[in-house]
Amino acid sequence: xxxxxxxxxRSCGKLKRNLPAYLGPWRASPCxxxxxxxxxxxxxxxxxxxxxxxxxxxxxxxxMKNMVTKFAQERVAPLVQKMDENSKMEDSVIQGLxxxxxxxxxxxxxxxxxxxxxFSVILVVEELAKVDPAVSLLCELQNTLTNKLFTTYGTEEQxxxxxxxxxxxxIGSFCLSEAGSGSDAFSLKTRAEKKGDYxxxxxxxxxxxxxxxxxxxxxxxxxxxxxxxxxxxxxxVDRNTEGLHIGKKEDKLGIRASSTCPVTFENVKVPxxxxxxxxxxxxxxxxxLLNTGRIGIAAQMLGLAQGCFDHTIPYTKERxxxxxxxxxxxxxxxxxxxxATQLEAARLLTYNAARLAETGRxxxxxxxxxxxxxxxxxxxxxxxxxxxxxxxxxxxxYPIEKYYRDCKIGTIYEGTSNIxxxxxxxxxxxxx
Amino acid sequence: MAALRVLVGVKRVIDYAxxxxxxxxxxxxxxxxxxxxxxxxxxxxxxxxxRLRERGAAAEVIAASVGTRLCQDTLRxxxxxxxxxxVLVEVGEGAAPGPREAAAALAALVGRxxxxxxxxxxxxxxxxxNQTGQLLAAMLDWPQGTFASRVELxxxxxxxxxxxxGGLETLRLRLPAVLTADLRLNEPRYATLPNIMKAKKKPLxxxxxxxxxAAILSPPRLRVLKMAEPPGRQGGERxxxxxxxxxxxxxxxxx
Numbered sequence: 001x002x003x004x005x006x007x008x009x010r011s012c013g014k015l016k017r018n019l020p021a022y023l024g025p026w027r028a029s030p031c032x033x034x035x036x037x038x039x040x041x042x043x044x045x046x047x048x049x050x051x052x053x054x055x056x057x058x059x060x061x062x063x064m065k066n067m068v069t070k071f072a073q074e075r076v077a078p079l080v081q082k083m084d085e086n087s088k089m090e091d092s093v094i095q096g097l098x099x100x101x102x103x104x105x106x107x108x109x110x111x112x113x114x115x116x117x118x119f120s121v122i123l124v125v126e127e128l129a130k131v132d133p134a135v136s137l138l139c140e141l142q143n144t145l146t147n148k149l150f151t152t153y154g155t156e157e158q159x160x161x162x163x164x165x166x167x168x169x170x171i172g173s174f175c176l177s178e179a180g181s182g183s184d185a186f187s188l189k190t191r192a193e194k195k196g197d198y199x200x201x202x203x204x205x206x207x208x209x210x211x212x213x214x215x216x217x218x219x220x221x222x223x224x225x226x227x228x229x230x231x232x233x234x235x236x237v238d239r240n241t242e243g244l245h246i247g248k249k250e251d252k253l254g255i256r257a258s259s260t261c262p263v264t265f266e267n268v269k270v271p272x273x274x275x276x277x278x279x280x281x282x283x284x285x286x287x288x289l290l291n292t293g294r295i296g297i298a299a300q301m302l303g304l305a306q307g308c309f310d311h312t313i314p315y316t317k318e319r320x321x322x323x324x325x326x327x328x329x330x331x332x333x334x335x336x337x338x339x340a341t342q343l344e345a346a347r348l349l350t351y352n353a354a355r356l357a358e359t360g361r362x363x364x365x366x367x368x369x370x371x372x373x374x375x376x377x378x379x380x381x382x383x384x385x386x387x388x389x390x391x392x393x394x395x396x397x398y399p400i401e402k403y404y405r406d407c408k409i410g411t412i413y414e415g416t417s418n419i420x421x422x423x424x425x426x427x428x429x430x431x432x
Numbered sequence: 433m434a435a436l437r438v439l440v441g442v443k444r445v446i447d448y449a450x451x452x453x454x455x456x457x458x459x460x461x462x463x464x465x466x467x468x469x470x471x472x473x474x475x476x477x478x479x480x481x482x483r484l485r486e487r488g489a490a491a492e493v494i495a496a497s498v499g500t501r502l503c504q505d506t507l508r509x510x511x512x513x514x515x516x517x518x519v520l521v522e523v524g525e526g527a528a529p530g531p532r533e534a535a536a537a538l539a540a541l542v543g544r545x546x547x548x549x550x551x552x553x554x555x556x557x558x559x560x561x562n563q564t565g566q567l568l569a570a571m572l573d574w575p576q577g578t579f580a581s582r583v584e585l586x587x588x589x590x591x592x593x594x595x596x597x598g599g600l601e602t603l604r605l606r607l608p609a610v611l612t613a614d615l616r617l618n619e620p621r622y623a624t625l626p627n628i629m630k631a632k633k634k635p636l637x638x639x640x641x642x643x644x645x646a647a648i649l650s651p652p653r654l655r656v657l658k659m660a661e662p663p664g665r666q667g668g669e670r671x672x673x674x675x676x677x678x679x680x681x682x683x684x685x686x687x
Contacts, residue, residue, distance in 0.1 A: 059505065063512055063628045066469065071622050101625030114625040 054351040057123070060116065065123045071100055072131040080132045083257035084402055087249065093135055094171070094213065102128075103142045104167035107151065111159070112167035118292070122299040122354045129303025130310065133406045134257035136303060138171070140296040141209060145289060146172025149218055149234070153277035153285050158236065162216060173214035175205040175263055176286060182207070183419050185220075186229035186283050190265065192221035197272050199223065201235065201243075204264040207413075211246050212259030215239050219265065220282050232282035236274040243268035254405035291364050292357055293414055294371040298350040301374035301410040305343055305381040308403035312385040312393075319390075332388065339381050346370070346377040365427035372420035375410030382407045436490045436585070436607075438481040439547035440515065441538055442474040442497050444506040445558040454659050461558075461659060468502070470509050472620075473553025477613035479620040480583055481551050482514035489585045492516050494545060498529050498537040504636060511631035512623035518636040519545075521644060530654045531563035538564070539571040540644035547608065549590065554579055554612040565612035575605040578612040 057065065075096045083090055097103050105121045107113020114120075121143045129136035149172075150163055166172055181187045190203025201221050211217075217237045224231035237244060247262035277285045313336065316327040326332055349370040356363035382404040386393035393400045411417045446452060447467040455462045470478075484490040495510035497503040498521045507518035521537040523529055529537070542550065555562035569576035577583075577592030581600070584591040594601045595614050623631075671677045681687040 059508055060628055060632060062505070063509060063623065063631070064625055066509075067512075067623050067625070067628065099624065100622055105625060109626070109629075114629050116625060116629060120625075 054348050054355070057119075058117075061120050061123055064116065064120050065127055067100070068102065068124050068127040069130075071096065071102075072128055072135075076128070076131050076135055080257075080399065080402070081396075083132070083134065085256075087251065087256040087259075089134065089138065089213065089257045089259070094138070095169075097135070097139055098167075098169055102139050103171075104147060105143050107147050107163060107167055111163035113147075113163075118358045119351075119354050122295060122350065125296055125299040126303035126306070126350075129300045130307030132257065133300055133304045133403070134255040136300045137255055137258045138210060140293075140300055141174065142166065142172060144293045144296040145174050146216075146218070148289055148292065149174075149276060149285070152289070153234070155273075157273065158276065162236070165215070170215035171210055171213050172216050172218065173208055173210045173263075174218045175208050175211075176220045177205060177207045179204070179206045179262075183416055185286070186232060188220060188222060188232065190219065190221040191225070192223045192233060192235060192270070194223060194272075199235065199270050199272060199275075201237070201265045201268040201270060204262060206262045207250075208261055208263045209258060209413075211261035211263050212249055217244070217263065218276065219268075219270075220286060221265075223279055227280065229283045230280050232286075233279045234276040234282040234285055235270045236276050237265075237268060237270055241268055241270070253408060254402075255409055290414060291367050294367040294420075295350060295353045295357060295363075297410065297414045298346070298353065298367070298370035298374040301371075301378040301407065302343070302346050302350050304403055304407055304410070305346070305374070305378040308382045308385045308400060309339065309343060311399055311403075312388050315392075316388050326388070335384060336388070339384050342377045343381060346374040349373050365424055368415070368420040368423040368427075371410075371415065372417050372424070375407070375417060378403075378407040378410050436484075436549060437492045437494065437545065437547040438484060438490045439538070439542065439545060439550045440474070440478045440481045440493060440495050440510070441534070441550070441552040441564065442478060442495050442506055442510050443471040443534075443553070443556045444468050444497065444499055444503045445471045445556050448472060448557055454661055458658050458660055460656055468506070470506050470513075471553050471556045471558075473555060473557070473613055473615070475513070475553075475620045476615065476617050477551040477553050477611075478510055478513055478515060479618050480613060481549075482621075483618065484583075484585065485514075485516075490549070494519060494547065496521070496538060496541055498534045498641075499523060500525055500527075501638075504638070507636055508631050509623065511634045511636065512628040513621065514627070515634070517634055520636065520638045521641055522638050523641045528652065528656075530559075530652050531561045531567055532654075533652055534564050535567035535571055537641065537644060538568050541639075542568075542572060544644075549585075549607060550574075550610045552610070552612045554614050565610055569610040572608075572610070574608055574610050576610045576612075577603050577605050579614040580611045581614050581616045583611060583617065 076093055079090050079093060101114045102124055104113035105116050105124060106118060109115045125136050125140045128139055146166055150159055150166070154162070176185055176188070178188050178190065180189060190201065190205065192199040192201045201219060203221060216239065219235045219237050220232055221235060222231040223233045243266040245264045245266065247264065249259045249261045252260060316332065317325050319326050349366070353363055353366040353370040356366055385400050386404055389398065389400050392398050395401070445468060446461070446463065447469040450467050453462045478495060481490065481493045485493050493515045494517055495507055495515035496519045497507055500523060503520050507520055511518055519541060521541065538550070550568065552565045554565065565578055566576060577590065577594060579595045580592050581595045582593035589604055589606050590609055590611070592603050592605060592611060594603065595616070669680065671680055678687065
């Protein structure tokens with residue numbers, strides 16, 4: 001076979017055909033993959049637990065996970081169905097999240113936060129999502145977007161003003177998407193005109209999460225459309241600013257307890273001191289943060305899938321048909337094992353991306369992979385779980401159908417699955 | 433009163449939500465890799481002690497545990513829930529301290545730490561012994577208020593409302609005393625995230641059992657011979673009327 005190939009190649013050479021490099025005589029040279037990606041040598045001196053499994057947690061992380069599990073089971077779980085039906089988050093849940101310090105996990109203690117690791121955030125988001133992905137979203141956005149925006153790009157004055165508030169009782173809401181710009185985020189039309197010390201913002205945003213309860217908004221507006229996306233600037237706007245209108249919340253398929261509203265700006269006057277970061281650098285700030293946000297969403301989808309799975313398997317072990325539990329049928333076992341394996345893979349992708357981000361290593365590709373895969377796995381898991389539960393899975397009496405409805409948003413928001421795949425491909429292109 | 437030091441005993445037990453399985457060989461239950469947590473009644477006792485300190489009635493809350501090194505996790509949780517410091521009386525791997533050993537260890541700690549009040553959970557959810565508090569009080573020759581559903585400190589004394597078979601009994605005990613917490617004493621708090629981080633900095637002392645004295649090291653008086661699942665439920669029988677019922681009961685030797 002090889003000889004024939006060699007003969008064919010030689011004849012091609014005689015014909016002086018232009019062979020692409022990958023069809024060259026691989027038999028001749030050892031298989032050297034030309035990749036520009038450097039092998040990440042573990043720095044044994046500083047990395048400490050290099051050989052530990054990804055599911056290794058510090059003592060604090062374990063305690064936090066246990067606490068959140070307990071909190072979620074006792075304070076959130078009884079209200080999940082009600083919040084979903086009424087499409088409204090309960091005040092007691094929001095308060096509980098603030099009181100337990102779940103809304104300021106990474107924030108420094110000087111601002112009223114906990115000063116814990118980014119990985120703790122991921123664990124908390126995952127645990128909350130096992131009970132209610134909508135509540136988990138609130139926690140995730142506050143920690144990975146709101147808090148991070150202030151701590152990364154805020155001036156000392158802004159941090160002093162806003163961080164204690166967001167740690168205590170104020171929810172932040174990130175306004176980027178518009179009716180005409182979703183994935184194409186930077187073609188946004190909201191305009192911010194400079195008027196001396198102020199900017200006047202006009203425009204309307206759509207699909208804004210948490211707008212119903214938010215106390216402070218991060219508004220991405222263009223200060224100079226002639227510069228294209230390099231005019232986009234991030235403004236901090238308080239809720240009660242004149243001209244800011246929060247529209248009627250959307251009636252959604254899933255994560256209904258988390259409000260999603262259109263927000264309009266009619267001559268909203270914002271002082272220049274409320275610019276977050278630099279003028280014209282808004283797009284850069286947004287992209288930077290949305291990368292870590294992706295890991296948070298991956299954790300949410302992971303928790304969603306796991307929670308759904310945890311509800312289903314005990315049922316399959318109890319339900320008896322044809323004289324044995326449906327779990328005992330080999331067909332079922334194989335399906336269940338496949339789903340469990342994919343769940344584990346999604347978990348490891350997410351945990352690893354979180355650890356990469358924590359240690360300051362490049363993580364954009366891994367974060368995209370984690371978000372994309374976790375969302376897909378969540379869709380598959382919830383779909384299968386409904387099938388395994390049979391008729392009861394289809395009714396609202398059981399929590400399974402809610403997970404099925406909730407998971408769909410995972411492939412859509414914070415970067416659609418297609419965008420994630422493009423991002424991964426872009427990273428790969430740079431490696432080879 | 434302001435200088436009152438409270439010692440709270442906490443036990444590391446298999447988490448209440450875990451499905452307990454008999455270990456291979458039938459000598460006990462599976463504990464390897466199984467989720468453990470703080471005994472719920474101990475948590476209630478700890479919550480009461482922390483509330484006493486927050487009210488100003490107590491000055492310091494010390495959490496103590498008797499067991500292997502793994503119990504440090506439990507003590508850290510106790511610190512996160514509000515204890516000021518933790519003490520672990522470490523026993524060897526494989527030693528399973530029963531109520532008598534635990535009481536002896538706690539009695540020795542009492543001698544060392546001089547608390548004015550000892551709070552324990554009424555029983556542990558793994559062995560349900562309900563003995564440690566009572567044994568400890570006897571060893572120390574202190575008054576005891578068990579099954580406490582209400583605790584009020586007074587000058588040099590403590591008023592305890594106990595849940596007993598006949599109803600509620602209120603006792604006034606002179607301090608120092610031993611109390612054991614029942615379910616309705618209070619509702620424990622969650623450890624807030626900031627408190628979990630602060631727990632790292634609180635002191636946790638490990639003391640070898642041998643340092644405390646011989647009583648703890650003496651071989652346990654209880655030995656588990658066999659552990660097995662309860663027999664599966666047998667089907668019942670329907671009868672038409674009371675005479676048939678009586679006849680069936682008699683034939684089965686139940687009446």
